[in-house]
Amino acid sequence: MAIQKNVLRVADLPQKKPTQFDIQPEAAQLDQITDQLELSALRKVRFKGVVAPIGQRDWELTAHLGATVVQPCVVTLAPVTTRIEEDISRLYLRELPEISEGSEIEMNTDDTVEALPATLNLDDILIEALALALPLYPKADDAALTQAAFTKPGEKAMTDDDARPFAGLASLRDKLNKDSDGSA
Template sequence: MSDVTSLRVVDLPQNAPTAFNLRPDAEVLNDIKNELELLGLRKLSFTGELHSQGKRDWALTGKLGATVIQPCVVTLEPVTTRIDIPVSRVFVAEWSNPDEPEYEIPEDDETEPLGAEIDPHQVMIEALSLALPQYPRKDGAELGSTGYTEPGKQPMTDADVKPFAGLAGLRDTLKKDE
């Protein structure tokens, strides 16, 4: 198993997979934590292999595991999340960027251009950042409601701004008149 972070493509064997096992030390964990703006990062590991695909392309498959701590979007209290996901990338030698100005890349696209080196460490950081919960929320945390208005008036609610809220009141009034 290799513990190196960057692998030169010309040095990779064509007929056998190259295994990697990344377990960053405390200093690197702290750097990644700061880069991703996390409160904490523990137990980060990325294991897998790199193998040739066709004559010039390469495929990386692996498993990412980490425990991350992020602030709750409601209370700002720490929220701990365990992440365990499969990761795969295909590095293509004959890469061409689309010419259309409005080209949309599919969300599940795992294809990247092949350079002189393949860096599992960078793939690990990218995969971790994509796997982070966008809106971490502590169990039971809910947004409260606050109403602001002039003294003596009823504050507006969410129901008041719904387009059909007035129709329900009109229907009820018409039924009473019948």
């Protein structure tokens, strides 16, 4: 069950000035985020920003996320520590442009625009931003991939060179060229 302390009801936000927030999760919430994102550890998390009105009906969230995460190395499983510093921007629109059935449209590549919800869960936004900022393949500085070959006992293991799709064709071409030079 997620701790939800930082939820803003849009109807309660002031229409004339920005609403500031500064979230520094406590130990229990850090543990939940660590488990949810399958991290080894999470520390020094801060999510600070503002939710500001745009016009009469829309809202913009701008913030900065800082966090120190520890993930297992994809090669050695050794802990890899990464410092994350990300600027976050979300635009919440009361009315999104309508899409008519059957017509062709160009997809908007702006992934910061969302439909305006009744509440803004800043904890969820923090977790989503952190998840998107995590390194996909964390690797320790001294980690190196080595070649591993697996096969049945008594058989020759297939190597990377054996798996190259045109390696066999190159040797066949060389053999044919050699044969045609000797028979002429």
